[in-house]
Amino acid sequence: MLKGLLFDLDGVIADTARFHLAAWNRVAESLGITLPPAANDALRGRSRQASLDLILNYGPGANHFSADEKAALAAKKNTEYLQAIATLTPADILPGVPQLLDDAQAAGLQLAIASASKNAPAILAKLGIADRFSAIVDPAQLQHGKPDPEIYLKAQALLGLAANEVVSFEDASAGVAAIKAAGQFAVGIGDATVLAAADLVVPSTADLKLATITAAFNREVS
Numbered sequence: 761m762l763k764g765l766l767f768d769l770d771g772v773i774a775d776t777a778r779f780h781l782a783a784w785n786r787v788a789e790s791l792g793i794t795l796p797p798a799a800n801d802a803l804r805g806r807s808r809q810a811s812l813d814l815i816l817n818y819g820p821g822a823n824h825f826s827a828d829e830k831a832a833l834a835a836k837k838n839t840e841y842l843q844a845i846a847t848l849t850p851a852d853i854l855p856g857v858p859q860l861l862d863d864a865q866a867a868g869l870q871l872a873i874a875s876a877s878k879n880a881p882a883i884l885a886k887l888g889i890a891d892r893f894s895a896i897v898d899p900a901q902l903q904h905g906k907p908d909p910e911i912y913l914k915a916q917a918l919l920g921l922a923a924n925e926v927v928s929f930e931d932a933s934a935g936v937a938a939i940k941a942a943g944q945f946a947v948g949i950g951d952a953t954v955l956a957a958a959d960l961v962v963p964s965t966a967d968l969k970l971a972t973i974t975a976a977f978n979r980e981v982s
């Protein structure tokens with residue numbers, strides 16, 4: 761029986777994935793690296809450090825940079841990102857999400873955030889929805905990033921639920937891989953080809969309907 765919903769944040773609750781990508785693009789440009797279109801999905805859901813390594817590997821290679829140089833580049837990216845998210849307001853919650861949260865709470869479902877972002881609590885506060893979630897995983901406490909299942913298993917545990925009692929939402933292939941490795945039902949938001957491993961894919965958050973999701977979950981999870 762469905763008892764909880766686990767949400768990625770960037771690209772699912774708010775359209776902050778474009779701010780991450782823009783900030784990383786600036787870092788890449790400063791190093792003379794051009795990011796290929798595939799970086800758009802590859803960077804989503806990855807930790808700050810893993811994202812930087814990915815970018816450097818599109819150029820001379822992550823092993824050509826010292827730990828100090830990498831820390832400075834990551835800090836530069838986060839400074840740019842913080843400037844971008846400073847402008848966020850409740851109007852930046854993605855379409856369909858407020859209704860989904862309302863419907864989920866009316867149905868008695870528990871809600872949790874499984875975001876790789878250390879900035880997630882600040883973003884939720886700016887969006888005015890922090891109190892909707894009974895658990896927010898702290899990514900600083902994790903050993904492994906997405907696509908490892910750890911973050912989704914942690915979110916499920918914080919709610920006291922089992923894998924067959926939750927539905928998890930992701931916009932990234934690494935995130936969908938993490939959900940599936942956790943043994944949970946995955947809803948992918950975006951390109952059905954990129955997110956083919958998800959149990960259900962919708963093109964945008966505006967298409968997220970609790971009744972449809974629950975019906976698909978009940979068909980697949982016994």
Ligand code: G16
Pocket residue numbers: 768769770771777780803804805806807808811838874875876877878879880932
């Ligand atoms: C998000 C983004 C990633 C970002 C990561 C870490 O994960 O999708 O692009 O690199 O958080 O963010 P920060 O640098 O703010 O700690 P998610 O899981 O919310 O999609």
Ligand code: MG
Pocket residue numbers: 768769770771772777804805930931932935
């Ligand atoms: Mg995401």
